[in-house]
Amino acid sequence: xxxxxxxxxxxxxxxxxxxxxxxxxxxxxxxxxxxxxxxxxxxxxxxxxxxxxxxxxxxxxxxxxxxxxxxxxxxxxxxxxxxxxxxxxxxxxxxxxxxxxxxxxxxxxxxxxxxxxxxxxxxxxxxxxxxxxxxxxxxxxxxxxxxxxxxxxxxxxxxxxxxxxxxxxxxxxxxxxxxxxxxxxxxxxxxxxxxxxxxxxxxxxxxxxxxxxxxxxxxxxxxxxxxxxxxxxxxxxxxxxxxxxxxxxxxxxxxxxxxxxxxxxxxxxxxxxxxxxxxxxxxxxxxxxxxxxxxxxxxxxxxxxxxxxxxxxxxxxxxxxxxxxxxxxxxxxxxxxxxxxxxxxxxxxxxxxxxxxxxxxxxxxxxxxxxxxxxxxxxxxxxxxxxxxxxxxxxxxxxxxxxxxxxxxxxxxxxxxxxxxxxxxxxxxxxxxxxxxxxxxxxxxxxxxxxxxxxxxxxxxxxxxxx
Amino acid sequence: xxxxxxxxxxxxxxxxxxxxxxxxxxxxxxxxxxxxxxxxxxxxxxxxxxxxxxxxxxxxxxxxxxxxxxxxxxxxxxxxxxxxxxxxxxxxxxxxxxxxxxxxxxxxxxxxxxxxxxxxxxxxxxxxxxxxxxxxxxxxxxxxxxxxxxxxxxxxxxxxxxxxxxxxxxxxxxxxxxxxxxxxxxxxxxxxxxxxxxxxxxxxxxxxxxxxxxxxxxxxxxxxxxxxxxxxxxxxxxxxxxxxxxxxxxxxxxxxxxxxxxxxxx
Numbered sequence: 001x002x003x004x005x006x007x008x009x010x011x012x013x014x015x016x017x018x019x020x021x022x023x024x025x026x027x028x029x030x031x032x033x034x035x036x037x038x039x040x041x042x043x044x045x046x047x048x049x050x051x052x053x054x055x056x057x058x059x060x061x062x063x064x065x066x067x068x069x070x071x072x073x074x075x076x077x078x079x080x081x082x083x084x085x086x087x088x089x090x091x092x093x094x095x096x097x098x099x100x101x102x103x104x105x106x107x108x109x110x111x112x113x114x115x116x117x118x119x120x121x122x123x124x125x126x127x128x129x130x131x132x133x134x135x136x137x138x139x140x141x142x143x144x145x146x147x148x149x150x151x152x153x154x155x156x157x158x159x160x161x162x163x164x165x166x167x168x169x170x171x172x173x174x175x176x177x178x179x180x181x182x183x184x185x186x187x188x189x190x191x192x193x194x195x196x197x198x199x200x201x202x203x204x205x206x207x208x209x210x211x212x213x214x215x216x217x218x219x220x221x222x223x224x225x226x227x228x229x230x231x232x233x234x235x236x237x238x239x240x241x242x243x244x245x246x247x248x249x250x251x252x253x254x255x256x257x258x259x260x261x262x263x264x265x266x267x268x269x270x271x272x273x274x275x276x277x278x279x280x281x282x283x284x285x286x287x288x289x290x291x292x293x294x295x296x297x298x299x300x301x302x303x304x305x306x307x308x309x310x311x312x313x314x315x316x317x318x319x320x321x322x323x324x325x326x327x328x329x330x331x332x333x334x335x336x337x338x339x340x341x342x343x344x345x346x347x348x349x350x351x352x353x354x355x356x357x358x359x360x361x362x363x364x365x366x367x368x369x370x371x372x373x374x375x376x377x378x379x380x381x382x383x384x385x386x387x388x389x390x391x392x393x394x395x396x397x398x399x400x401x402x403x404x405x406x407x408x409x410x411x412x413x414x415x416x417x418x419x420x421x422x423x424x425x426x427x428x429x430x431x432x433x434x435x436x437x438x439x440x441x442x443x444x445x446x447x448x449x450x451x452x453x454x455x456x457x458x459x460x461x462x463x464x465x466x467x
Numbered sequence: 468x469x470x471x472x473x474x475x476x477x478x479x480x481x482x483x484x485x486x487x488x489x490x491x492x493x494x495x496x497x498x499x500x501x502x503x504x505x506x507x508x509x510x511x512x513x514x515x516x517x518x519x520x521x522x523x524x525x526x527x528x529x530x531x532x533x534x535x536x537x538x539x540x541x542x543x544x545x546x547x548x549x550x551x552x553x554x555x556x557x558x559x560x561x562x563x564x565x566x567x568x569x570x571x572x573x574x575x576x577x578x579x580x581x582x583x584x585x586x587x588x589x590x591x592x593x594x595x596x597x598x599x600x601x602x603x604x605x606x607x608x609x610x611x612x613x614x615x616x617x618x619x620x621x622x623x624x625x626x627x628x629x630x631x632x633x634x635x636x637x638x639x640x641x642x643x644x645x646x647x648x649x650x651x652x653x654x655x656x657x658x659x660x661x662x663x664x665x666x667x668x669x670x671x672x673x674x675x676x677x678x679x680x681x682x683x684x685x686x687x688x689x690x691x692x693x694x695x696x697x698x699x700x701x702x703x704x705x706x707x708x709x710x711x712x713x714x715x716x717x718x719x720x721x722x723x724x725x726x727x728x729x730x731x732x733x
Contacts, residue, residue, distance in 0.1 A: 419675070426581070426590060426677055460552045460588040 009064045013056065016072040020053045020079040027083050031090055039089065043164050048125050048132045049086070052079055055127060059269045061332045066298040067309040070270035073298075077274070077291045081282050082124070088114040089166035094230055098168035098192075100185065102176045102376060103199060104367045106245065106283050107222060110238035111231035116166055117281060118188065122155035126326035126440050130447070133440050136162065145187075150410035151440040152322075153184035160188050170228050171196035172221065177376035178413055197224045203381060205372040214368040215361065235360050241284030242355040242363050248278060249353040251292035258299040259343055260398055263313035265302030267341040268331040270295055272323060275348035312467065314339035318394050320346045321406040321414055324435075326442045327450055337466040338458055343398045347375050349390060380413040387417050388424055395430060402431040402462070408439040433457040471530040472523055473729060474516070475558075475721025476509050477551065478538030481574030481602055482687060483508035484718040485516040487529065488726065495519035496715055501574075505538025513544070531729035533721040537575075549724055551717045552580055552591050558720030559683045560586030562709045567679040570669050570698070570706075571716075572688035574602040579672040581679065592675040598637040600668040602687045605694075607637060608661050611644050612654060616691070619658065623693035626659035633664070640664070662697035670701045681707050689713035 028036040040046050055078065059071040088096055095113045099105065105115045125132040136158025137151050143161050145154055159165055171194060173185035189196040199217050202210040225231050252275065258265060274295060278288035302309070319342050324330050334340040350373065355366030371377060378386045391403060403425060405418060418434055425432040435453050438444035458464045472494065477484040480501060487495040497515035502508045513526040523529065526544045534542030535554040542548065551571075559566045560582055569580040576595040583589045598604050609619035630652055634640040640661070647657045684706050688694060690713075699705055711719055 422590070422675055423677070432590075456550060456552065456591075459550045460591060463587075 005064060009060075009068050012069050012072050013060050016056055016076045017053060019076060020056065023080045023083050024050055024052065027086060030087065035090060043089070043166070045121055045125060045132070045159070045164060046086070048129050049082065051128050052082060052124075054129070058127075058329050058332070059273070061329070062336045063309070063332065065307060066302045067266050067270070070266045070295050070298045071268070073291060073294055074269055074274045074277070077287060078277050081277070081285065081287070085116070085120075085281070088116065093167045094169055096166060096168045097170050097172060097225070097229060097231075098165070098188070099172040100174055100181070101280060102174040102201065102371055102374075103172040103221075104218070104283075104371060105281070106238060106241045106367060107218065107233075108172070108225070108231075109284060110235070110241055111222070111225055111229075111233050112237075113225065113229055113231040115281075116168055118156050118160075118165075119152055120281065121159055122152045122440060123276075123322075123325060125155075126442075127328055130326040130442050133158070134443060137441055148410065149183075150178060150180040150408070151438050152410070153181045154410075155440055157184050157187050160191050165192070168192070169194060170225065172199070172225075173197075174199035174201050174371075176201045176371075177380045178411065180410070195224075195228045197221050197228075201372060201377055201381075205377075210372065211365055211368055214372055215364045218364045218368055235363075238360075238363055239357045242357045242366065244284045244286055244289055245279075246354050246357070248283070248289040248292050251289065251296050252348075253353065254296050255292065255299060256344070256398075258296065258303060261303065262316065262399055263308035263310070264316065264341050264343055265299040265307065265309055266295065267309045267343055268335070269328070271343070272319065272345040272348050273328075276323075279348075310335045310339060310341055312339040313341050314464070315401040315462065316341050316343045316399065317402045317404040318342075318344050318346070318391065318398065318400050319404050319406060320391060321408055321411065322347055322439060324406055324437065324450065325440055327437075327447050329447075330450060330454070333451070334454065338462075338464055339467060340458075342404070343400060344394060346379060346390065346394075349394060350374050380411070382413075384417055384420060387414075388421065391421070392424075392428070392430075402433060405432065405434040406439075407434040407436045409436060409444065410438060431457075431461050433461075471729070472520070472528065473722050473725040474513065474526070474529045474532045475554065475718040475723070475725055476513055476532060476534050476536075476539075476542045476545065477554065477715075477717035477721060478505045478508050478512075478534065478536040478542060479551075479574055479687070479717075480537055482714070483512035483538075484536075484715050485509075485512040486715055486718040486722045487516050487520060487523075488719075488722045490726075493711065493719070493722075496712070496718070498714060501538075505541035506543055508538065509534070509542040509545075513542075531725040533725040533728070535717050535721040546725070547728070549721060552578060552593075553588055554717045554720035554724065555685050556580050556582045556588045556720065557586050557723050558711075558716035558718075559685055559709060559713075561720070561723050562711050562716070563681065563683060563707055565681040566683050566707070568673065568677070568682045570673060570682065570684050571686040572601065572669070572684070572691075572694075573686040577601055577669060577672060579669070579676045581676040590676040592672050594668070594672060599640065600665040604637050604640075604665070605688060605691060607641055608644065608658075611641060611648070612658070620691035620693045622655050623659035623662045624655075624696065626653070626655040628656055629659040629663050630656045631663070632657070632660040658693060659697070662691075662693040663701070665694060666697035666701040669698060673702070678702060678704070680704055683707045683709055683713070685709070685713045685716035687714050 056075045097113045101119045133155040136155045139158035140154040356362040474487045495516040499512045532545045534545035534548040535551045539548035571578040578593040581590040634643045
């Protein structure tokens with residue numbers, strides 16, 4: 001049985017590995033040798049992205065059975081969809097729009113435009129290769145960007161300053177989630193010298209006026225896009241996208257119900273990386289719905305057979321803030337060393353997930369609500385209660401044992417909140433680990449430094465030794 | 468040998484400490500300067516502590532040894548090693564069971580530890596990235612004043628007022644202090660400024676874990692009277708002075724844990 005299951009696990013890995021490489025190799029075949037050569041010269045980060053299959057190594061390490069299948073399936077979804085995004089840098093480039101992660105890509109896609117989320121490279125590159133964005137951070141800092149600005153916008157700015165951005169024709173940004181992010185778009189606009197539209201996300205969003213205001217902002221954005229790009233709003237297409245997104249959400253909510261049980265049938269990247277990609281990069285893509293359906297099936301099967309994601313689940317944690325981009329290996333490491341499962345993360349958690357598709361206005365209202373109450377706006381802009389209420393709700397709802405904060409030193413907003421959080425957790429008796437690190441730059445706190453903080457917490461607070 | 472002995476060995480960056488106890492209490496303790504090799508420090512300090520007890524000649528005669536401190540994994544003969552955070556908490560709590568907050572200032576790091584009703588660690592925060600406020604920092608400062616550490620720690624007690632030393636970094640603080648001395652400012656008042664700046668840094672750490680009385684101080688810098696005065700002023704509470712040498716608190720806590728762990732395994 002043991003031999004058979006490890007053989008099956010190997011098959012899962014190699015099947016996905018080969019499938020992904022086929023997808024990666026097809027890209028230069030589609031574009032031909034000259035275009036590929038030019039692309040590689042112009043966009044050196046393509047070399048790093050060609051190694052995207054490394055993600056498969058990271059997410060399958062030490063995992064077996066359905067949990068391994070679920071983790072591999074997420075990477076199997078990411079790779080072809082990434083390749084298709086990369087195709088956009090050569091085809092119909094007049095339709096390519098650079099957008100910030102707080103701008104709903106559903107609208108851009110419904111207008112027949114292609115998306116290039118400017119933060120995408122800053123997120124994906126360090127996941128594939130820990131040190132891959134250091135160069136861009138240095139470029140931004142050498143150009144005068146203060147070193148204490150968040151390294152994610154610094155990476156984006158470095159890429160722009162080094163003229164490695166695809167041929168985009170318009171920029172969509174917003175006033176969220178932070179000052180660093182917002183300021184980076186002024187630099188991007190000045191450097192690229194193309195028109196930019198900036199969405200104004202209202203601060204106080206718990207009222208109809210705010211929803212109305214932001215819906216109008218989205219309408220203005222659509223008009224602006226129609227004026228500055230070849231895109232035209234196709235409301236039927238937007239409805240299809242939103243309906244597909246809703247279907248995907250239904251499966252995700254089902255998945256969350258399943259992972260509430262102890263021990264969890266699947267966890268970590270299968271829960272958070274799937275959300276990060278499918279909801280933020282490619283919402284409305286039927287393959288995203290298919291992925292979540294598959295994840296639910298795998299989780300249900302594990303529940304039925306009473307199989308846990310990790311056989312020795314001792315602790316369950318919520319991860320707050322974006323995951324450790326340059327060290328996502330941390331989660332499989334924590335599973336193996338301490339029996340600690342990351343059950344859910346703050347970036348995946350959205351309290352208003354469905355979009356009402358009955359009218360054009362209701363769809364825009366749904367998207368407006370989604371952005372305003374989404375994690376990066378809701379948690380980082382205040383009031384502070386948003387941050388704490390969601391966190392403690394999730395702590396109870398998912399039956400967790402600790403809160404794990406990815407304490408990105410570049411995030412001033414959450415740094416301020418974490419002080420209050422410490423006091424609240426102390427009063428509630430909730431173990432809290434705030435790991436000091438930098439989101440994209442491993443030179444600030446090394447992987448060893450992160451592990452040392454983890455070990456200290458587990459030994460002194462949880463009274464736990466490595467397994 | 469009728470009575471079983473238990474030891475804690477705390478290998479710090481500046482000094483090695485060992486405490487040996489039995490069911491009657493502490494029987495031997497020692498402090499020595501750290502060698503480059505933590506294993507050599509451990510052997511040296513354990514042997515020094517053993518010499519103070521007639522019953523035992525050698526660390527091998529000790530029933531159970533717990534290693535702690537940054538060099539804890541290098542302690543020979545150790546049955547297990549435990550983080551210094553847990554050991555300091557256990558040591559201070561055993562000495563004074565009302566202890567709820569500990570500030571531990573060692574040679575190269577500073578820790579704030581929040582302690583529960585049973586001596587367990589509830590929370591902690593530490594500065595192990597910056598030399599400012601550590602024992603090494605005080606050594607540097609004492610050197611500028613051409614004093615030894617004891618003289619320096621007493622210096623600020625004579626101050627009538629405090630000259631603020633604003634630099635956060637040890638290197639810049641050194642430059643600032645030299646400049647102040649060159650301006651013929653009073654040495655005691657500069658020293659008071661140095662102590663106040665370290666107290667401020669400790670306060671920031673303590674705020675993270677919560678400042679709940681009773682507060683004690685451990686680690687080598689607990690002998691710095693000027694610092695304790697500055698800390699009490701900043702925290703607006705008095706700091707409890709432990710009966711056992713606070714520098715030995717990590718080793719003492721480790722010895723207590725050694726005894727408990729050995730007894731539970733029997």
